[in-house]
Amino acid sequence: MTTLVKPLTERQYQTFSVLVISHQTETQMQLQQALSGHVSRLDTVTTPESMMHSSQLLALYDLIIFDTRACQQHELNHIVSFFEGEILLILSENELKSEIVQGRYYLLYPMTDHQIQQAAKCALQRLIETQKYTALAQDLQKYHQTTIVGASEKTKQLKQQIKQYASSKAPVLIEGEAGTGKELAARAIHEASGRVGPFVVVNCSKLSSDSATAELLCNHGGSLRLANHGTLFLDGAENISADFQHILVQLLEGRTIQSVSGNSSYLIDVRLISASTKGMLNAVMENTFSRELYERLSVLKMNISPLRERPADLRELFPYLTGRLCNKLSLPVPEWQNEYDFEQGTYEWPGNIREVRNLIERCLLLNKSPNDYWQEYMLQQSRHASKVVIAVSHHSEIPEFQTIGTSSRRGYPSDWSLRETEKAHIQQVVDFFDGNKSAAARQLGISRKTLDRKYKE
Template identity: 40%
Template sequence: MSIPASVNTNMSVLIVDDEPGMRSFLIKAMSKKFAVVESASTIAEAEALRVQGHFDVMIVDIRLPDRSGIEWHEALDDTERQSDIIFMTGYADMDVAIKALRAGATDFIMKPFHLEQMMTAVERCIEKRLLKRENFMLKRELSHGQSSTIIGSSNAITEVKQVIERVAPANAVVLIEGESGTGKELVARQLHQLSGRTGPFVPVNCGAIAPELLASELFGHVAGSFTGAKTSREGLFNFASGGTIFLDEIGEMPMNMQTALLRVLEQRAIRPVGSEKEVSIDVRVVAATNRLLVDEVEQGNFRRDLYYRLNVLNILIPPLRARPEDVVELTYHFTLQISQELGIKPVLWSHEDLEVLKQHEWPGNIRELKNMIERCILLGKPPAEYWKKTTTTNLSDNYGYPMSWTLKEVEKQHVTQVVTAHDGNKSAAARDLGVSRKTLDRKYKEWFGQDVDDNSEVAE
């Protein structure tokens, strides 16, 4: 059995043995598979290394000069930094083996041993850790249900694809800017897929997580660090090890978390909530926002130093109204996708339907187009029935928005219609619109001059 190459940059090994020959033998073998391999000759030396960083696997001799490996309680009982421990000994004592396994060892190997035997034991530890992370990420991927294909052949979107190909191989931070619904997560996924990084893609909506829980979600926590933290838990930065973490709605991040994130970007290490120890990470950060962060900085809502740290590489996604030639291609894509999900034959749209779709301003961008196609398919009504042209070339006031309206007027009308459709439930409306509840509250305050609670009416 051979350890996958993807393990190289994601996992670390500590070898603890007082025999120089054994340490040299294992270091040489492990260094071919892992980027981080450390060694120590005593428990004291090993503990000093362990508290400085995290080791996924520790190979420990039982008989050591200062104390027995089985008595290394700091490592065996550490629920914050759990490591898989493989004990080894040159003394054939079954009672010792049983005691080691009861103490929390993952495996027990007798000396002398073949290298393949040790590598197999290490592989079992690694596979168990990777499986845990993969299962976690698979559940997140299924819940997101995201495609990874960027649809469109317009000059605007072609330029975006070219920028992605240029910056993907770099490990530098990328900031993606664009209106809600333009496909910022798809761009982030493309960056990850073309980066060559072997770890997972981990999307996080910073605006959808309660501020008081965001640190725990991102960095993890130790048992007892806050009410309800009965056990230690790894954060999303841990699960993104070797891969990419996508911080969507970065503009919604509270100021205290902005400070913590800046430190992570500068130190390349995270500190779990309730812990005094930092854990090194190998994660590429991609952030996205539908706000103008420059304006947020000037207004004091976003840290200037964090903005410059995030804006190393910038990708601006054009709104759908700036590339109407992509509407038809996107319509065909969503029609096929939704029809397959519903188990029905794909609908054939008329030329009139496609022309109506191309002329719409799409304030909700691609997300709004997809929702529109889905409604048309489910209700059996083609787009032309929703937006009928008048002799003045304006769209019907009953079904759409006059062409003379400004974008802000269209946005206000569309958002308030969605809120009304949800009987005033702004939380549900925010989910449909693809924005955070905080963003919706800010819009209402801007438009109506006061905060509006769920299920309340607004006089226009």
């Protein structure tokens, strides 16, 4: 078999639960002997009758080892129809050509303990692969990255935190403004952790109390079961409903989840990473979030700084995002890929990295460099409003002044080209500030470097 995800370690193998269906006492004993200590739970029943009409009971298990001598064909088909885990068959040689064998792992009599262990491992490995690629299929339209780009001190500290947190199983709480890359950091932690299961995202703000519980507990198709042996990312964790909070406390306490009926529970191996934009402690203070759950989710904490506090990251971030977007949009890489100087040091990027990405995508589609796009935009803004700083001396009268861009004739001649208009406006602003190009650049909404380049042109 071709392994599509990392092979299971012995310790990871021990987190699965197995059900044996066989009426042969000797077979039951051999399977118990071979798998005891290798899985977290191993139960046996003599016939499938007690399991045939209970999807809740079957949901307790990741693997069913099925002795075909213990049941009729229709009984096996019935269980297969609603069990979403893996099935390992025990066959006699005359059953090898049966339809039930197709696509399934199997064992033949007589079998050794080593053969049982290897077959079980292969079946569980495929279960993890199925979960992982189901998660990828659900999120197919999003092209994810796990690379943290930037060389500022704050970004270096973030990368170091990711390395430190990855080796732990403790829950992580990531806080930061919208667009700073909280999900990106969570994915980076998951990738560096070596967990064999998938990274599954749950948008807490889109789940009502009832739907959240049902969605997370529906057998192997639910987000919680899908994330088994992987990572569950709770986006917008401050919006978690009361019912959902209770489930998570139960999960964090005993690594178990109660069945829908409440009569049984099953073990689950999921690492929780939560993200909040508003700040979880505020929700606790407002009594909308359980303090107990907050303390459990925030064993490890991470705060991602906004882009305005790490503008040096634009030097690497801008060409990196340009290259990714060109690949996504099937466009050639533009010559302006490394023009990252626009508004550097003056604009605060309230939308953070998301705003940078949106600007680059807009420029790619318009076939216009960000410097030119930004300059035209700011030129339009300056026509509607001007900002003037006045220093008032000890005199009681405020000196008269003429607002930038105003005269007896409003605007520039209609027959001027955009280049002529731009040149005249830049010169007018520089003259107004008595040749102080730094002040003029701030007024124009461009960097000093861009202003110097415009002068050379």
